[in-house]
Amino acid sequence: MPTVIEARDLHKTYVEKRGLIHRRVRRVEALRGVSFKVEKGIVFGLLGPNGAGKTTTVKILSTLLIPDKGRAWIMGHDVLEEPENVREIIGVSLSVERGFFWKLTGYENLKYFGMLRGLSGKELDKRIRELMDLLGLLELGADTKFYEDFSLGMKARLSLARALIHDPPVLILDEPTLGLDPASSRHIRRLIVRLAHEEGKTVLITSHNMWEVEVICDYVAIINKGKIIAMGTVPELKRMVSKEIPVEITGYAGKLVSEKDLREAVQEALRIGRVMVNVDKQGKVRIRVLVENGMEDSVVNRVLEILKAKGLKILEAKIMEPSLEDVFIKLTSGAES
Numbered sequence: 001m002p003t004v005i006e007a008r009d010l011h012k013t014y015v016e017k018r019g020l021i022h023r024r025v026r027r028v029e030a031l032r033g034v035s036f037k038v039e040k041g042i043v044f045g046l047l048g049p050n051g052a053g054k055t056t057t058v059k060i061l062s063t064l065l066i067p068d069k070g071r072a073w074i075m076g077h078d079v080l081e082e083p084e085n086v087r088e089i090i091g092v093s094l095s096v097e098r099g100f101f102w103k104l105t106g107y108e109n110l111k112y113f114g115m116l117r118g119l120s121g122k123e124l125d126k127r128i129r130e131l132m133d134l135l136g137l138l139e140l141g142a143d144t145k146f147y148e149d150f151s152l153g154m155k156a157r158l159s160l161a162r163a164l165i166h167d168p169p170v171l172i173l174d175e176p177t178l179g180l181d182p183a184s185s186r187h188i189r190r191l192i193v194r195l196a197h198e199e200g201k202t203v204l205i206t207s208h209n210m211w212e213v214e215v216i217c218d219y220v221a222i223i224n225k226g227k228i229i230a231m232g233t234v235p236e237l238k239r240m241v242s243k244e245i246p247v248e249i250t251g252y253a254g255k256l257v258s259e260k261d262l263r264e265a266v267q268e269a270l271r272i273g274r275v276m277v278n279v280d281k282q283g284k285v286r287i288r289v290l291v292e293n294g295m296e297d298s299v300v301n302r303v304l305e306i307l308k309a310k311g312l313k314i315l316e317a318k319i320m321e322p323s324l325e326d327v328f329i330k331l332t333s334g335a336e337s
């Protein structure tokens with residue numbers, strides 16, 4: 001299969017100047033050498049936590065941002081040297097959308113962007129109706145509703161319709177289902193898979209949702225702190241944790257607990273770093289530990305003791321199937337997650 005998207009050794013550092021009187025400069029190394037190749041007709045997932053560098057990568061591939069170092073190509077066109085050619089063959093949807101007109105309907109917005117792409121008349125009208133139908137926008141009334149009255153799900157669908165208006169062979173979608181309800185997410189996920197597998201389009205999506213990537217991506221690159229830390233198909237990646245068993249413990253903390261404290265306590269007791277801790281705003285705690293095969297019972301007991309000592313009310317402890325989350329935990333062992 002031919003390579004459709006290629007990123008080679010991309011580097012990007014943001015320099016932020018802060019403070020009016022006391023000037024401070026903060027440098028953020030967003031990308032520290034990102035390389036990957038995407039073959040034709042697949043859904044490729046760039047998976048990583050907040051701040052990993054996903055949007056930065058997407059912006060470089062879409063010609064919206066210039067890297068400090070490195071190169072990238074879309075269907076053989078260099079994004080730095082031939083940005084016009086690249087823009088013709090890609091459809092882009094960014095997670096934070098600007099650029100739609102609030103006082104125009106969904107239909108009128110698409111008409112505007114279609115005309116920018118050189119489409120017009122009956123052909124454009126037909127294309128818009130097709131896309132609105134495909135994305136379930138007609139049944140939501142997006143042809144007559146103003147954009148300002150759109151729900152989040154409708155905005156995401158319209159953004160995808162805009163990316164598809166000129167029927168591009170390559171789609172670059174930054175967190176396409178972020179913040180959407182289950183029905184909208186499912187609709188978009190199904191469409192993405194169909195566009196790749198049935199229409200032969202090459203789709204790059206970013207996500208921090210490991211489950212979503214597992215379900216729809218043919219090939220995955222895991223990015224963390226500006227570096228790709230693993231690549232492969234989902235089964236290939238899961239084989240990296242085949243010797244371990246994931247155990248998940250959920251509980252409630254009566255008071256505010258810090259993720260860092262809990263992680264350190266569990267890590268210290270287990271003398272391993274393979275732990276992920278999430279605490280939500282309601283004080284619900286989710287801890288995932290990778291345990292060596294055969295050690296589940298003793299490890300779970302030890303972790304439960306620590307958590308009880310920390311004042312946690314335990315809700316559940318269960319043995320899980322390995323997921324991409326476990327690959328991530330294994331690869332970032334000991335590091336802040």
Ligand SMILES: Nc1ncnc2c1ncn2[C@@H]1O[C@H](COP(=O)(O)OP(=O)(O)OP(=O)(O)O)[C@@H](O)[C@H]1O
Nearest residue numbers: 014016028030049050051052053054055056057208
């Ligand atoms: N314009 C900017 N100025 C300064 N720092 C930035 C800028 N854009 C991004 N960053 C920083 O660069 C790093 C990578 O950001 P990026 O948006 O690429 O991550 P991401 O993987 O898309 O994260 P998220 O899941 O939150 O969308 C982060 O630390 C972020 O704070």
Ligand SMILES: [Mg+2]
Nearest residue numbers: 054055056095
């Ligand atoms: Mg982002």
